[in-house]
Amino acid sequence: MASDSKSYLQYICIFFILMLFVSCSGLPDEEEHEEIHGVEIEKKIEKSVHDTTNSYQMVIEHKKLVAVTNFNSLNYYIYRGETMGYQFEMLKAFADNMGVVLEIKVENDLAKSLEMLYEGKVDVIATGLIATTKRMRWFDFSDPLIITKQVLIQKLPKNWQQMRTLNEIESGLLRSTIELGKKEIHVKQGSAYQKRLTAISNDIGDTIYIIEDKREVEELIQAVASGEIKYTIADQYLAMANKQNYPELDFGMPVSFDQKIAWAFRKEGTNELRDEMNNWLRLFSRSAVSRNIYNKYFISTRMQRMMQRDYQTSTGGNISIYDHVIKDVAKEIGWDWRLLASLIYQESNFKADAENWSGAYGLMQLMPSVMLQFGIDSTTTPEMQIRVGGKYISYLDRLIPETVTDSIERAKFVLAAYNTGVGHVLDARRLAEKYNKNPNIWTDNVDFFSKNKSKPTFYNDPAAYYGYARGEETYDFIVDIFDRYENYKNLVNK
Template sequence: MKKAIILFSSILILLLFGVQCTFIEKNFGSIAKEDTYLLDLQGIQNRGFIRAAVDNNSTGYYIYRGRRMGYEYELLRDLAKRLNVQLHLVMVSEIDVAFDYLHEGKVDVIAMNLEKNLERSEKASFSLPLGKMSTVLVGNESSGKITSWDQLKTDTIYVREGAVYKTQLCALKDSLQLNYTVITSPDHEETLIDKVIEGKIKWTIADQNIARVNATYYEGLDISWKVQQENDVSWVVRQNSPKLLASLDTWLSDKQKRFIPDVYAKYFLNSKNSYFRTNSPFSSLAGNQISVYDDIIKDGAEQLGWDWRLLASLVYKESRFDTVATSYAGARGLLQLMPVTLERFGVQNPDDPSESLMGGVRYLRYLDKFWMERVPDTSERLKFVLASYNIGHGHVEDAWRLTLKFGENTQTWADVSKFLELKSDPDYYQDPIVKSGFAKGHLAVNYVKDVMSVFESYKALVHP
């Protein structure tokens, strides 16, 4: 009987605590807090690239005439150069999602204009300020210029979710006893500005910089009424990345006097240039063209079985879409073929964009066929083809032989590229199995990284 009572009591306690824990987790979240992703500066440098979250707007990151541009992009590119790593950009439209990505290790830095507050400080570490930001009310001039908050009466103001705008407006509403309504929206500031222009909503709030850029190509946009005066804005990193934060702050200190103000002026103070960049059909902001040669690039890519944006990335890397570009070594045309290669692949007029491009396509098909049996995987073989296009397939084949000799995987670019980089070391380029001798293989490895980096940008910003 005693054993039965003990058993019954144990089961009852287990059930009660089990139900209690389930209830708590269901209503208040998991008791155990998930660990934040761990990776500081050294780990990022060992990995070889830094991931940055950037805002999806008309000034942060976009493509213009094949070239990657944007205020945050140019700053991050310089930071990555300082840290001696590649730059990988992650476009994020929601601020809360950006903080989630930071916590999970999907990004290492959030490169957005963020004001410091208690809630955000609990989630991340703020850098030194990049500058100051003020917020403005955005409306149509047809609604009349606002000179007093009382004029809004019972109007509704739509604001971006996760931004500081709602807090600012609610504080004003309470202190001045106003009657307007604030509604949060998942839409970006620029999308909300579009809705103001279209008459779908009457008011929104935006960073003054974004509002100014939009005012350059939207007539009748009123951005004159400030919601709040200038406050410091910063980037953020994980709280467990103190060395990355220290390097970021050092870089900011070094760049505050000249570089950052110059980039700021380029994107925010030159309204004419902003207008052309944001309205050009060759801008990812307004059109979907990379260059005037997109049609022939698409034809060539179809023959290769490539995404046309990949071939466009190679053309950009080689010639910047300049049909008469000539290198110091005599390479010519959109794909910068050497005279002997031009002749071999039937190009008589390298200045003719269609003829020179198709000559390059035939050469790329030859390289793809050369590597097909040794590297069956298409995505891996692509990198062998690009490296061969840059340095010659003989040097890449040497690296392939060295990879085989030292027992590593000859079908992965990660392994073969290590030996290609070693072709400047006499211990390797003097090996009897090496047929093409010395090479600055690291340049070809970086070339592949550069082309693929441009391709990733084109994929993110230009429709297929």
């Protein structure tokens, strides 16, 4: 009974808090409710009142920064096997500065991204989010990474290249917000663009026909270029990144004032993670590395051309020209083809004639002794290189004890053997068993002994039959392959 009374009193308290909140500051209007995206406001208030989570401490404790970004040809994608993107590179630099691992989650639905942050599933949103006043009520924002504005995307007049003067071209373009009246404009569903156009419609006293479209902003830009639609809205920085690809488009009409593109963090009393990011950004933004990243994605015409090529995941969905063979071989050896692709990129960057100082050759960087074992040489076709590489992986797999039953852990043992030789891997297993670690688990068990096999304490140990090995190289080899594999899984279908 006492418990029921207590619950009743708690219910009454929450009710009055909600009523006070409504009377003082108002529940979100319909537009703001869309920004918060469907999570009940009561749940959010309760969480903001009672949640004492310190995101910074959680990141440090878990040694991992979990970020959500969106998949497009600017923020996060794969080009010829390499993970790229402005937001990705900035997140990676920040995580490296903190000394933690970066884990990326991909979500192109802003609604779900905001929900993930509220629920603590991610530490930061890095999607090119505009720090609006309404959003700042619900989230802590970093200092701006980019200052931008919203611009109208429209097609240049027909035969614009034959026009003699700039005025002649300008006369065929919209250049005033008043001219937006009675126009049909497609915008990404759930974006801030719809709100901006609604405000303009009110300001000019005329109707703008706003079509909320499920497609991504870049797809809408492409739709304008193809003539499917007449107008869309995009952030200026994103529009300029696509300028080289669509010379027939005009991005010159702003429809907003300057706006801040920033990272969003959970609302916390003293937001140490946000403050850490701001302190880092102030220093990093003055560095040559920061300038190079910015120039790569917003200035370089070469990068803009790359964005439209077949082996860029946001346009073609492929990793390499060898995908069909990789998929076939991966099926034969029982691997996810994206893991095999990550190995090949690690070894050769998909260059069929790659050769290193040790004599390793080709896409899979097979040693001369292995090529001899399987009857191939430097004249072998790229397809055969991959097929023989698959056979070699199967051969190594048979040498790993059957007690390693987890498929992912087993793949790590095989990759270690691929890099350093199976003898050194078996040494590391024996050392793990001797020092009371699990010899059947690579991560946080056998990997420690493999990594330290360059130290006398371990390579002179009686359990190490094969002596010295450059263990850190093998450790990094596996970390790099699996980091890339996680990005491939985010961006490329199985």
